Amino acid sequence: MQLKTSAMALLRRFALLLALLIVFNTPCKVAALEEDIAEVGYSKSTATETSSNVTTITTLPIVIWKWHHVETPYLVALWILTCWLCKLVCELNHSFTSVIPESGLLIMMGFILGGIVWGADKAQTFKLIPVNFFYYLLPQIVLDASYCMPNKLFFSNLGAILVHAIIGTCWNAGTVGVALWACYEWGAMGTLNIGPLQFLLFGALMSAVDPVAVIAVFEEVHVNEVLYILVFGESLLNDGVTVVLYNVFDAFVSLGGPKINAEEIIKGIISFFVVAFGGSFLGVVFAILISMLTRVTKNVQVIEAGFIIVLGYLSYLTAEMLSLSAILSITFCGVCCQKYVNANMDEKSVTTLRYSLKVLANGSETMIFVFLGVSAIDKNIWVWNTGFILLTILFIIVFRFMGVFFLNWLLNMNRLIPIDITDQIVMSYGGLRGAVAYGLAATLDEAKIPEKNLMLGTTLIVVYFTVVLQGITMKPFVQWLKVKKATISDLTLNGKINNRTFEHTLTAMEDICGRMGDNWWTRHWKNFEDKYVCWLLMKSDARKQNDNIFGAFHKLNLEDAKNYVTVGERKGSLAFIRNDDNASVDFKKKLALEYANGMPDMSDMSEYDFGIDNVPVTSGMKNQIPSVSLDIHEQDSKRMPDLNAHHLLEQHLYKSRSNNRPTYSRSHYKESENPDEMQEIFQRTMRSRLESFKSAKMGVKPSKKISKHPKKDSTHKPNGKPADPNRIYPYGDEDFEFSADSASSSEIAGNFRRRSTNAPAAGVDNPAFIPEMDTSAPMRNPPWQTETAINTAVAASQRAQGRLPWTPTNLRSARSTDSIAMANASADEEAHEEKPGKHHTRL
């Protein structure tokens, strides 16, 4: 928890940065050059004016009111604040959000805000402008979603996702457009100035699926991972495809009906594929760039995380520049680079990156929904046509169902485990429309499409209908259908090991059967990756630790260590420190400092019930050793993420030079202690360890409380005698062993051998003794040598989580879009697009 808060503090800075970025970016971009110049001139003139005032007027003005100087950034910041406060209000009462999805609530808040603005100005002065949406709000959401994408799951289901995203989207666009046109011809909506091509264009923009509300529900009820990734992946890629499709149809509309012949249609199809795949390819190129860059950013760790954000954004803009699909570009950039980036960067930077992406993504998501609501309060866009609106809603639902069922039927013929019928229903029902559809509708050119406002209004109604209505009913629906849930399993070493075992077994079986199945591809890709890709994109020490079994091992160790300290401190830290066997603990704490903020997983990990967290409090009261599990896993004894212990350590062990250092450092955050210091602490620790060991008897009796599990732990509470003299040994022995290898490891070995004579089968005598009889490699190395290596190991390990990566509840996902559409956002719009997320309409 502490970790989380400290990371939050770190990231608050990034939130600020975001705001600043937007603020600074917008004027230069938006306000055309002359405006800039004019402004500069204006400010200069005011400056001279004031100075002349000073000369002419005898009194010096103490303060001056300069609203115009700050108007734009000020409004931007105020709106951001307002939107975020809306979110705060929505989240105040959790029982409320569990019924109505947050996105729906935000839209309603938007209605209220819009109403206030309308009441004050008698016109809607602020609304969501597509340019702002596509350039400043959308990229970070897509980047966050793709960067946090459960990679393995995504790639193993990539086929199904692509089929749904590409074919499904085209199907939806085509059928909705054609069906609406047919109904129009049939006379269901009176006379409208819409041709068949415009209907197709409308169909295309209506096919963008927004998963935010659905994903939120999915996270809450933990649906099975296949369903999750299908919906998540589909909606992410679908947005990219939608924009491409939209642009193709838009081009057709501009071309005009008569000029369209077979050649143009073929060109359109080719352009569709070139844009989509070109964008994806560009994203991969950027992912490679990012990965290679992070190999060498070690010396600028503070801004390391920023590189990924900036380069990700650049991949979006570059694709836009080349008129490729920007959304697909940033998606693939995020998905492909995450593994290497996480391995290359320092843990701290990984945490920073994740949090800052979350801050950015959640922030802009909130703004989008609020502005979706605000935009509605505008008389101009409401052109009512009952037939059109109702038919649109009907068709998007009906054709979504048909498309999903048909495609799944095709996919199931080749799937090992077919997609369940209930999953298919949920997939279809999860087709909510969101901001991308609105953004595209707002991009429509009124010159080409006379009924733009009807389309815009209809889009808004569809968005409200799906987000609010379907969003609300989604959860009961999922529960009623009894959709298969994901098994939430703790991270266990055995799970990892056996997973790996049967992966290898499966590939072997495929080899023996002579099939080139999925496993065959996976394995060959893995070999290729190990050989070439990792060599190119990963730091050498990161490569070494890039094994997820080791990662799990490491992470469990950290968890144990953390719990150990927590419990110790709850007991009262000074007593804890002065305990006989505490020296090693202090030492660990000291080392821990530099890791304290660097553990990306801790927040996630806190959700795991390792069972130690709660129970040992009580057992800790009775025992000198609070949780025996520590050293069982804590083979490579080190780092305890606990800052609070720091000062104690400073008092008791080592008068650190860092006392004299300024606490603020421009380029380092919680700088780690220097190696000499570590070494000295380590030696002191070991010395005292050695002494206490010598004084203890050799043949220590095994402790009675070896257990990792809370239930069992509680069972020993009764026999935990506080004054058990042997209690010290589980740590004592172990720590001793690696400190004084030469001195008495033989004794220990003897000790063990003695024990193993009763145990010819080489079983484990008692769990407590395992740490004794082996010394893990990390343990052998003095911690100050291994620390860097270990550092990176954890970064790699977070993928090793036994749980679906979407668990951080704030992972909202992606809706996306492409901003190629922006081509239409013509120059006059650009003239005042200064505010991301809101805008003065000077129409």
Place this chain on the structure above:
Amino acid sequence: MGASQSGRVPEFQDLTDKTGFSIEQLKNLHNRFVYLTQDEDTLRREHLENMSDLALNPIRRQIIEAFFDSRNLGQKEKGCLQEIGFEEFVTVLAFFKPPKPHIAEEERKTIKKEKLRFLFNMHDTDNDGVITLDEYRRVVEELLSSTETLGAETAKAISDAAMLEVASETVGQMGPDEFYEGITFEQFMQILKDIEIETKMNVHFWNLETMHCGK
């Protein structure tokens, strides 16, 4: 071989009942079997060991052993066979058959148990019903051997920790003189209960003609 091929159809019928493979799949598998054994009637270890595809597999020893393990073949007596026929070959592969889409909970549990049993047998090399620390350590070492960068020391540490994990989760409190033998099958099932092995440990057996990739 062509003549015996057609004569095999009734035999395939039996195997279909026994293993659940379709005739089509059995034919494909039989072709593969013949290919692997190079026209002999039985499959021996060296046939599999010579496969180039398997050469990269870190745990190939255990996997190959699994084919010759009489426990996997539904026989009562324990031990290893020297060579196996087509029927045994298919019986082992049947462990990897994907379950049918809609099955009862009971059946699902049985399938899960069977698959886990197969995995367990792979680890339990000496057939005594317990995965001892030594056996487990070997598995982990082999598994990690593919990464090379992690030494045997680490592998040892990991296997020990894993063993402890099992011990602490399944046995709970142990008396000071108690001795932990190793992982029994019940404990093995307990620690892996969260893994949906019945949906994961499956291989796609195609109905179409298989292609022979690599040898």
